[in-house]
Amino acid sequence: MEHYSQANAMPQGVAGQSNTGPLVIITILFFMWGALTALNDVLIPHLKAIYTLSYVQAMLVQFCFFGAYFIVSIPAGMLIRRIGYQMGAVTGLVIAAFGCAMFYPAAQAGYGLFLFAFFVLAAGITILQVAANPYVTVLGDPRTASSRLTLTQAFNSLGTTIAPAVGGMLILAGAMRGADELAAMTAAQQEGYRAAQAASVQGPYLALAGALLLLAVLFAMARLPKLSGASADxxxxxxxxxxxxxxxxxxxxxxxxxxxxxxxxxxxxxxxxxxxxxxxxxxxxxxxxxxxxxxxxxxxxxxxxxxxxxxxxxxxxxxxxxxxxxxxxxxxxxxxxxxxxxxxxxxxxxxxxxxxxxxxxxxxxxxxxxxxxxxxxxxxxxxxxxxxxxxxxxxxxxxxxxxxxxxxxxxxxxxxxxxxxxxxxxxx
The missing domain is CATH 1.20.1250.20 (MFS general substrate transporter like domains)
Structure with a gap:
């Protein structure tokens, strides 16, 4: 999904500073949150089959994920006014990483914890967007800001394009049983099958949690311009x-x-x-x-x-x-x-x-x-x-x-x- 970048901040003290490294990091951020959003399309049918959910119940994934945008956007702006854009982005990455890590216990605990993990993950992404978007426009010549924005949004779309295919290979590779096949199993067999299918999300999402934490460290260490002007919200x-x-x-x-x-x-x-x-x-x-x-x-x-x-x-x-x-x-x-x-x-x-x-x-x-x-x-x-x-x-x-x-x-x-x-x- 494409996201809007608001050029409401101006750089301070960046003369002579190379912006290539920070721009690379921010471009990776756009890629990551595009991938994390598109992975929902893979997990929805997967969880629907595991827990034999109705379509309404399965759509609680998107309800919890995108509901975070509505709930967290204003608090995110308040947080960033207090701690700054750079630390705000780091905070968003850490929270998103924690949300990904929660998929590991969710595989044993059940659908309810999965839904909470989706909300935490999306809350981190929301904070990250509010904090990171302005940097796209200030990392370089203002006259080329639109081209940088096009580049980062293209990488966001690249993330949404790649993630479903990769997620399908890593998460959906095991044969999913139909309702009739599940009904023919004993209760113990059904429980074992569902546990194995739920566990297939653990490895990929732990890897994503590690990648997000690494990005948090890189973002914290990066020399980024300080932003001033209108507040985040x-x-x-x-x-x-x-x-x-x-x-x-x-x-x-x-x-x-x-x-x-x-x-x-x-x-x-x-x-x-x-x-x-x-x-x-x-x-x-x-x-x-x-x-x-x-x-x-x-x-x-x-x-x-x-x-x-x-x-x-x-x-x-x-x-x-x-x-x-x-x-x-x-x-x-x-x-x-x-x-x-x-x-x-x-x-x-x-x-x-x-x-x-x-x-x-x-x-x-x-x-x-x-x-x-x-x-x-x-x-x-x-x-x-x-x-x-x-x-x-x-x-x-x-x-x-x-x-x-x-x-x-x-x-x-x-x-x-x-x-x-x-x-x-x-x-x-």
Missing amino acids: GSSSGESFGALFRHKHLVLGTIGIFVYVGGEVSIGSFLINYMGEAHIAGLAAADAAHYVSLYWGGAMVGRFIGFAVMRTVSPGKALAFNAACSIALILVAVFGSGHVAMWAILAVGLCNSIMFPTIFSMSLHGLGRQTGQASGLLCMAIVGGALVPFVQGALADSIGLQVSFFVPAACYAFILYFGLKYANLHKQ
Whole structure:
């Protein structure tokens, strides 16, 4: 998933200092949190099979993960004002590492501890984003800040592209039993099977915990510029928070971020189960995980295509076009079958590419000193990734998985409306 970087800080005392090392470390951070987010798409069907969960119960993974964005964002800003950006990033890395380490005891304790581990992991990532994002813009010449941002976001997308395939090999490699096979086992056999499958997450997540701790050490030792200016949560603007709601395009844009993140995450969460359906592709979970990488990889490729196209096409029109394509593709996936339906839902990833930054920038248009607070409001709207998959899960349980994709289709319908309504916003 792509994340917005806010250039609300200025460097101090960095003249003559080489920024290559710190930029490399921060680029790795973007890669890591992209990978950790996309791994959820592998773990959801894995945990669903282990604990014989309903779709609603399985979607509690995304509920706990993206719910942390809503709960932790404001406290993260307060923490960073107290301890600084650099130590804030270190704190986020340590908390995320602790969340990964919690997967080890969760494999013995059960689904409840897994959910708490997801929340802790996401809390660390949230703090890390609030702290690390400003460095992207200050590590070098301000005139090349956009190119550095493109680079780091590309590595974030690279993480979301690689993680499902690697996770599929490491976590889903063992043959998953169907419900009928599990029912034929004795209680002792079922317990042993579930324990073995749950344990498959321990090694990969302990390795991720170690990598995050190593990054924390490197980040603590790095010579980084000190940041000043607006606070991490934009509270220095001096404007009333309630005044933000006078801007209709910001209000609609906040809803747009909510439904976009919700739709994107919801599709990714159900892909492995969808492609496992006999009338779609009948793929084993480990094989389907490789195709999930194509879904997220499409967003990375589409970003570069969109960069070229949007130099001549207004952001609103490009957004509306991509949303319309997404709706059409989802309808093919809902009413179709076989590989046509499978490739249609995967192609939605390509359409997702420009949506997050386009909605974000359109929402902030003309807000001036209120931009910082508005950015915080938009970041809180990422909680859509917690709620929309939950709604689709309820629909999947009640009327079927394939039909449940009407939920993300409805999300893209609102984005289509937003894009058309403000098609020429930047020309005003």
